[in-house]
Amino acid sequence: MSRLDRSLIAGLPPFEGMAPADLDRMLAQARSQRIAKDEAVFEQEDAAHAFFLLLDGHVRVIKTTPDGQQVIVRYISPGELLGIAHALGRTTYPASAVAAVDCVVLAWPGHLWPEFAAAFPNFGANTYKTVGSRLQDTQTRVVEMATEQVERRVAHALLRLIDQTGRKTEDGILIDFPISRQDIAEMTGTTLHTVSRLLTAWEDQGLVKSGRQKVAVTEPHHLQLLAEGRLPKS
Amino acid sequence: MSRLDRSLIAGLPPFEGMAPADLDRMLAQARSQRIAKDEAVFEQEDAAHAFFLLLDGHVRVIKTTPDGQQVIVRYISPGELLGIAHALGRTTYPASAVAAVDCVVLAWPGHLWPEFAAAFPNFGANTYKTVGSRLQDTQTRVVEMATEQVERRVAHALLRLIDQTGRKTEDGILIDFPISRQDIAEMTGTTLHTVSRLLTAWEDQGLVKSGRQKVAVTEPHHLQLLAEGRLPKS
DNA sequence: CCGGAACGTTGCGCCGGATCAAACGGCGGC
């Protein structure tokens, strides 16, 4: 197995404030791993044998209900940790993580967590901050689901996506990985039909451009107004 | 100000595994405080100047949207921490906390957090575990909101409440603080009207007994089946 | 080049639950 270079992770948020030597010590225990599109990084309910850092690609975190319905909990972008169940005292993954495109991750054995948290206090603190802001995000989503109707929820979801992973193109800000109407529906608790209707309506108004597994937002500001519900309905 | 006795907090989950002397050191910096029913422990958006331990009573954590709608994020029971925004690197409270009944809390100045986390590793670890399980709970709630319809959501909410705060009475398991249909509606993202209709329907079937600001579950197992949607609809 | 699968679009009917409206009943204050 090839040696991992420190520059891979130096400067990423989870490692903020760590000494170079400590980065090396962490890397020495990491294993780099390729995950092909549509393959799982880990599966819901499995024993949490490892935690991961996404180096390249995008990952969907999915929860499946007993009756088989799926909900996309969040998308992970490069530089973020995933599968940190161990840090939170859980022994099993609460969701599945699936590669949205071909991905590269670093993997550490889960049992190293307490060791790392103790030896690298900045790493621990950074992680807990992440968990805190994920808790925030999730609570905000509960509020959204409880108070907003579908159109605004979908608008919010798109805005979050372009914020996280947007890439400028001549069509506007493009979501940087293949995403279907079904995916958006699973993020917002609706059906692909409704998402399709919304997107075509928005496309007619020139707010977005979308195609097969692809969405680009041309008028983010206008979409924002829509998301916040201060738009007279045409 | 009167001296706080160690027995107040010894044995509570957040202090699991701490030395008695350390409990005393923490208590020495705490201030005990009474909060009258319907008063706020802290308010959304305020600077997070303190974190709290609920000693007695019950507290509602509420998020309010820009247009004034409210969502009850969770209920806090005695022995739980609240207002721990500081632990998560936030400087402001993301929600309000309102006493559901007369309450007693301990308050610590927020700036002590890093000190405590460093000096009492068990305390820090316990807290992060709590945050982790709250993240879990919240994600589960997102899944519920996205996939279940109102009846099942309300059933789930009641089951969680009796699980957290249930007290046995001759009417069944009673929720241990005053709770209105409006409150339940704000927990589940529906209206008080719908909650009222559901409760009367359930009362007719002998599943619950409810009255003004009071709900008791007489048939938790049956309600559980309903919550899980494996009940032929009558 | 062809055929099939996967993804997307669109029309239609229906229903769960929100909204609006009104009246009731118990509890606390005076």
Add this chain to the structure above:
DNA sequence: GCCGCCGTTTGATCCGGCGCAACGTTCCGG
């Protein structure tokens, strides 16, 4: 003991969005 208020009940109506179904389109493999 009476009054007023707050929480609750119940009815009537309306509509957003889901379910279903059919069709179009792009992509991929053979």
